[in-house]
Structures are given as C-alpha cells and as structure tokens.
Amino acid sequence: MRLFLAAVVCRLLRFIGKLVGKGSSLPGKYALKICPDVLGRVKLPPCVIAVTGSNGKTSTVEMIAAILRAGGKTVVYNEEGSNQIEGVTTLILSNSTLGGKMKADVLLLESDERYARRSFKWFHPTHFVITNLYRDQLTRNGHPEWVYDAILPAIHPDTTLVLNADDPLVSCFARDHGKVKWFGLDECSVSTKEHHGVYHDGARCPVCCGRMAYSCYHYEHIGHYRCADCGHHRHDTDFAVTALDLEKGTLTIDGETEISLAFKSIYNVYNILAAWSVCSLAGVDKDTMAQIINNYILKNGRMVRFTLGSHHGTLLTSKHENSVAYDTNLSYIAHTKEPCEVLIIVDAISRKYFTGETSWLWDIDFHQLNCAHVEKIILCGKYVNDLAMRFDYTEIPGEKIVCCDTVPQAAALLQSDGAAALYVVTCFSDRDKLLGLVKKEEG
Amino acid sequence: MELTIAHLYPDVMSLYGEYANIAVLRRKLEAMDVTVTVREITFEDEPDVSGADFLYMGAGTERRQKAVLHSTSSCGPRLKAAVEDGAVLLFTGNAMETLGASVTDAAGKVWPGYALADFTTVETDRRDPGDVVAVSALWDAPAVGFMNKCSTTHGITAPMFRELPLGFGNEAEHGPEGYVSGNVYATHLTGPVLVKNPQMLDFFVRRLFARKGWDCPETLPEQPRQRSAYETTLRELQGRIKNQ
Ligand SMILES: [Zn+2]
Numbered sequence: 004m005r006l007f008l009a010a011v012v013c014r015l016l017r018f019i020g021k022l023v024g025k026g027s028s029l030p031g032k033y034a035l036k037i038c039p040d041v042l043g044r045v046k047l048p049p050c051v052i053a054v055t056g057s058n059g060k061t062s063t064v065e066m067i068a069a070i071l072r073a074g075g076k077t078v079v080y081n082e083e084g085s086n087q088i089e090g091v092t093t094l095i096l097s098n099s100t101l102g103g104k105m106k107a108d109v110l111l112l113e114s115d116e117r118y119a120r121r122s123f124k125w126f127h128p129t130h131f132v133i134t135n136l137y138r139d140q141l142t143r144n145g146h147p148e149w150v151y152d153a154i155l156p157a158i159h160p161d162t163t164l165v166l167n168a169d170d171p172l173v174s175c176f177a178r179d180h181g182k183v184k185w186f187g188l189d190e191c192s193v194s195t196k197e198h199h200g201v202y203h204d205g206a207r208c209p210v211c212c213g214r215m216a217y218s219c220y221h222y223e224h225i226g227h228y229r230c231a232d233c234g235h236h237r238h239d240t241d242f243a244v245t246a247l248d249l250e251k252g253t254l255t256i257d258g259e260t261e262i263s264l265a266f267k268s269i270y271n272v273y274n275i276l277a278a279w280s281v282c283s284l285a286g287v288d289k290d291t292m293a294q295i296i297n298n299y300i301l302k303n304g305r306m307v308r309f310t311l312g313s314h315h316g317t318l319l320t321s322k323h324e325n326s327v328a329y330d331t332n333l334s335y336i337a338h339t340k341e342p343c344e345v346l347i348i349v350d351a352i353s354r355k356y357f358t359g360e361t362s363w364l365w366d367i368d369f370h371q372l373n374c375a376h377v378e379k380i381i382l383c384g385k386y387v388n389d390l391a392m393r394f395d396y397t398e399i400p401g402e403k404i405v406c407c408d409t410v411p412q413a414a415a416l417l418q419s420d421g422a423a424a425l426y427v428v429t430c431f432s433d434r435d436k437l438l439g440l441v442k443k444e445e446g
Numbered sequence: 447m448e449l450t451i452a453h454l455y456p457d458v459m460s461l462y463g464e465y466a467n468i469a470v471l472r473r474k475l476e477a478m479d480v481t482v483t484v485r486e487i488t489f490e491d492e493p494d495v496s497g498a499d500f501l502y503m504g505a506g507t508e509r510r511q512k513a514v515l516h517s518t519s520s521c522g523p524r525l526k527a528a529v530e531d532g533a534v535l536l537f538t539g540n541a542m543e544t545l546g547a548s549v550t551d552a553a554g555k556v557w558p559g560y561a562l563a564d565f566t567t568v569e570t571d572r573r574d575p576g577d578v579v580a581v582s583a584l585w586d587a588p589a590v591g592f593m594n595k596c597s598t599t600h601g602i603t604a605p606m607f608r609e610l611p612l613g614f615g616n617e618a619e620h621g622p623e624g625y626v627s628g629n630v631y632a633t634h635l636t637g638p639v640l641v642k643n644p645q646m647l648d649f650f651v652r653r654l655f656a657r658k659g660w661d662c663p664e665t666l667p668e669q670p671r672q673r674s675a676y677e678t679t680l681r682e683l684q685g686r687i688k689n690q
Binding site: 138141142143144145146147148149201202203206207212214357358359360361362363364365366385386388389391392395396 | 461465466470473507509513576577590592594596641642670671674675679682683686
C-alpha cells in the first residue's frame with residue numbers, strides 16, 4: 004500500500020514538476036518519505052546497468068542507451084543527470100506501474116561516485132561499469148581513494164563488475180570479487196614508455212604503496228602496470244581496443260571491428276570501449292553496436308563549434324577541478340597541427356557550490372601548449388591571475404600570453420583581431436558566458 | 447649564497463600540486479641571488495636530510511600518510527637532528543599530523559608519529575573539504591587556502607593561525623589551526639599554500655635568510671600577479687563569510 008502511495012505521489016509531483024519546470028529529485032524525495040524502502044519493493048527489469056567513475060559517465064551512459072535501443076531494448080535512464088538516490092527514485096517510480104513494476108528491459112543509471120552506496124542499498128545493478136578514478140573535484144570528493152572507499156560498499160557480490168583494466172585503482176575493485184569483466188587498451192600508437200603529466204598518481208601501488216612499473220602509458224596513470232612488491236597488475240582484457248589511430252580517428256575493437264571516431268580523443272576511446280563491453284554483455288550483437296558507435300556524436304554537447312569575428316571556434320568542455328579533463332583537451336589541441344589560438348576561462352570554479360580553490364591549476368599540464376602552432380593564449384576570468392602565474396611556471400614564451408579580466412573583454416579582443424582557428428577550454432560553469440557572445444554553428 | 451631544500455616523499459605525499467610550493471620558493475630565492483639545490487627524498491631510501499636548510503612535506507591520502515609513518519621510523523630522529531641544527535621545517539596538509547606523537551586512524555589503529563611534537567591526531571570517517579581564511583600569529587595578512595581533512599588534532603598550545611574566520615581548525619570550527627615551535631611549522635592548509643599566500647612565502651624566505659645569517663632586504667622581489675591572485679581569492683572568500 005505504501006509503495007502504491009509513494010508511486011502515486013511521485014508521479015503526481017513529477018507531473019507538476021514538469022509543468023513548472025522544476026528538477027527531478029523532489030518527487031523521489033517525497034516518495035522516500037512515504038516509503039523509505041520503496042526501491043527495495045519495486046520490481047526492476049532483468050538488466051540493471053550502473054556507470055560510475057570520475058570522467059566520462061554521462062557520455063558513456065548516453066552511448067549505452069543508444070546502443071541498447073538500437074538492439075531493440077526499451078531503456079530507462081537518468082538523462083537529466085540526477086544521479087543521487089532521490090533522482091533515481093523519481094526515475095524508477097515514474098517509469099513503473101502503480102503496482103511497482105518497471106516498464107523497461109533495462110534500467111540504466113549514471114551513478115554519483117559518492118552516493119552509489121545509498122542508491123544501491125535497496126537493489127543492486129546486474130552490471131556495474133567503473134570507468135576510472137582520478138583527482139576530480141577534490142573540494143567535494145576528498146580524493147580518489149576516498150571515492151574508492153565510498154563505492155566499495157555499494158558493490159554486491161552478485162553484480163558483474165565491468166572494469167577498466169588500465170586504471171590501477173579501479174582494478175582494486177576486483178580483489179575478493181568473483182564476477183569481473185575487463186576492458187582495456189592494448190599497447191598502440193598513443194602509448195608511451197615515459198609518463199606524461201605534472202603529477203603521477205600511478206607511481207605508487209594503490210594496494211601497498213610500492214613502486215609501480217609500467218610497460219606503457221596511455222595517458223596519465225592509465226596504462227599497463229605491475230607492482231614489484233605485491234604483484235598488483237593490469238589484468239588481461241575481455242574487451243580490448245587492439246589498434247588505435249587518433250590522428251586518422253579510427254580504432255579497432257577485438258581485432259575485428261573498425262570504428263570511426265567523431266571526436267578524436269583518448270577519452271572517447273575509453274567511453275566507447277566501456278559502452279561496447281557492457282552492451283555486449285547485455286546481448287547486443289557486434290554489427291548493431293558498430294553501426295551506432297561509428298561516428299557517434301554525443302548529444303550532451305561537450306564540443307561546440309562557433310564563429311567569433313573572423314575566428315572559427317571549437318569549445319572543448321573540460322571540468323574545472325579535474326586536471327585529466329583539461330589535459331586530454333590540451334593534448335587534443337597540441338595534436339592539431341594548424342595555427343591556432345587558445346582561450347582558457349576560469350571564472351566560476353563551480354556552478355553548484357562556492358569555492359576559491361585553485362590548487363588543481365598546478366596539476367594541469369599546460370606546458371602541452373608549448374608548440375609552434377599555438378600562436379596565442381588568452382587567459383581570462385576571475386582567476387586570471389592564478390592562471391597567469393601558473394603559465395609563468397611553464398616554458399611557454401610570455402609574449403604569447405594575453406590576460407583579460409572578464410569573458411566579454413576576451414571575446415571583444417578576439418572579435419576585433421585575428422582569424423586563426425580558436426580553441427576554448429573551460430568548464431560547464433563558465434562556457435555559457437562565452438557562448439552567449441558568439442554565433443553557434445550547427446553540427 | 448647557497449641553500450638546500452629537502453622535499454620529502456614527493457611521489458607519495460603530493461595530492462594537490464604541492465610541488466608548486468617548492469617551485470615558487472625556489473624562484474623567489476633565485477631572484478635574490480641564492481643558488482638553490484632541491485633534494486628529493488625518496489620513500490625507499492634512508493631519509494638524508496643532513497645539511498638541508500628547508501624541510502618540506504605535502505599532503506597525501508590517508509593510506510599514503512600511513513605508508514610514510516610505517517616505513518620511515520628512522521625519519522623522526524633525522525628530522526629532529528636537522529631541526530636542532532637550525533633547519534626550517536614546513537609540513538602542510540596531513541603531513542602536519544606526522545610530526546605529532548600519533549595518528550589514530552578511523553578503524554582505531556594507532557600509528558606512532560615522528561614525535562617532533564606531542565600533539566595527537568584522530569581520524570574520522572567524516573570529511574569536510576572546504577575553503578579557508580586564517581589569521582596568522584606570524585604575519586599580517588590573512589592566509590587563504592583550502593583544507594581537505596577528516597581528522598582532529600589535539601594538544602597544540604602554539605598554533606600557526608590564531609583563528610579561522612572560515613574553516614575548521616585543529617579541533618574546532620573557526621578554532622586555532624596549525625602548529626609552531628621554534629623553527630618547526632605545520633598547517634593542515636593543503637596544496638600550493640606558498641603560491642596562494644605571498645606574505646607566507648615572504649615569511650619563510652626571511653626565516654631562511656635568518657637561518658643562513660644573511661642580510662635580508664626590507665622589501666622582497668614580487669612575483670608577477672601573485673599578490674593580485676591572492677587579493678581576488680581573499681575578496682571572494684570574505685564575501686562568502688559575510689553571506690554566512
Ligand atoms: Zn603493490
């Protein structure tokens with residue numbers, strides 16, 4: 004009876020919420036008040052997939068949904084990104100009968116790393132994809148090991164873990180867990196023998212703090228590792244990218260399926276592989292998967308093209324407080340060979356909470372922009388002085404760097420001057436400040 | 447003029463860009479015609495801090511901090527000897543906790559510290575990362591920064607910061623923070639604190655000149671934009687204090 008009441012209230016509030024344009028967590032919140040164990044009472048679909056990790060959750064989930072739907076499955080997932088228990092409750096009840104049976108083949112959840120434990124107290128995913136754990140929003144998350152410790156209790160023994168074999172910390176989830184499927188990237192064209200980046204979180208074993216040996220690095224601490232002290236090592240993969248040409252934008256999965264990349268970033272490669280792995284486990288055939296993934300353009304809009312004055316611009320959405328997200332975008336710019344200018348905006352560090360914390364700027368490898376084709380770097384936003392000081396500790400010639408206090412000032416400067424390709428690196432919290440001042444291009 | 451910096455365990459204890467503290471200090475000293483040698487102390491080797499003028503350790507995860515406490519029992523006496531020899535020591539973030547008598551982890555296990563001080567630390571399973579404004583007992587301008595701790599430290603009578611208008615002190619919200627004794631300095635402020643706080647940087651430069659017996663000029667060379675970056679952050683954080 005309480006389940007019924009909770010379902011009715013949730014639906015009603017959801018309906019009203021949609022009318023007034025309010026968020027999606029409130030209905031779930033009330034449903035949980037009426038029936039705290041509502042998630043334990045609902046009859047879920049046979050396949051429940053959860054995705055968590057520091058980077059790429061949203062993109063991976065979006066791709067998984069597209070593939071599963073192409074494979075003929077009905078999928079319910081939290082498109083609005085409300086990934087805490089209240090939002091998950093809203094999602095589930097809004098897509099259930101009033102008797103509490105979910106109307107879908109697959110429930111797909113982007114799960115907040117820190118709240119997985121609360122959501123999965125009442126039910127557990129059949130498949131849990133963990134993409135990576137990096138330094139990400141330390142002002143909220145503590146640090147990667149803290150996040151690891153928060154996810155661990157959310158893992159049920161019956162759940163099949165789908166893990167990134169190339170991430171030494173993520174790999175630890177497989178310890179004492181029976182059902183594990185691994186995905187990873189073989190040594191390939193992007194791999195290096197030396198570590199690149201300002202800091203090296205893979206230098207030490209996450210299990211015993213011993214010195215780790217890498218036979219290759221793909222990026223940051225992601226690669227093929229082995230601890231000489233305790234033996235913690237990269238596991239053999241069940242799903243692998245066996246060849247990769249980022250310049251051409253092609254990758255091969257398991258030696259047989261070639262995929263073209265709409266966005267030539269190493270990130271995208273891992274997101275695709277994660278999606279491929281779990282969809283394969285969910286029973287979608289290779290041809291269907293390949294068809295959807297080929298040249299897949301993400302709807303969640305991390306990349307936007309626009310014009311500003313005579314500049315053709317590309318906005319590469321990064322995340323403030325996430326040096327890996329910055330590094331991969333800077334690497335993308337460094338690998339384009341045409342003359343360009345780069346605009347970096349750090350104005351509001353977060354749109355969700357207040358912080359003046361700028362330590363993360365020192366974790367970003369801005370030195371990657373020290374190449375001839377990057378002709379000018381414009382820094383702007385409230386934290387322009389912090390940015391400028393950080394750049395002062397790279398070897399990038401000072402005469403290439405221009406500082407503006409505000410986004411409109413930077414935009415005016417670009418409007419009036421130059422015609423080179425323009426790359427903009429900033430966060431969701433700041434990007435609309437620029438996008439409001441430019442002419443967006445379609446596609 | 448020559449000076450040696452010993453950076454302890456940079457690949458184990460540096461979670462928030464702490465290397466920048468060494469970089470900014472080094473550049474400042476070099477601008478004052480000091481030749482600086484940085485000795486990185488590795489985790490596996492005996493910590494050779496002899497002859498060092500400045501000893502620094504940054505923050506790590508709770509597990510990394512325990513690894514440091516576990517395998518470097520020889521570290522305490524060596525640090526003590528260096529400090530008695532007049533070296534200036536600064537530990538930031540949870541490296542501060544290692545200087546005390548012990549750290550009790552969230553599971554209740556007690557880890558003996560380096561015992562340069564007799565304070566004790568207790569970790570909890572609660573973490574409140576957040577911005578900090580701190581009023582120093584040692585220099586004029588308030589310090590700004592960030593803390594990411596899940597512990598309280600007890601038994602400190604001489605803190606580095608008298609009070610925290612914003613943030614959690616050694617054992618209480620807004621309470622005194624950090625530790626000072628002779629030439630030993632510690633604070634739970636995390637990350638590149640010497641980058642964010644020009645006055646704190648100046649303080650340690652003067653402290654090092656004093657250690658060397660060198661004459662320190664009245665005004666120290668400024669690094670471009672360091673002061674304006676500091677002023678922006680302070681203004682933002684003070685605005686937040688007012689809105690609370
Ligand atoms: Zn190990």
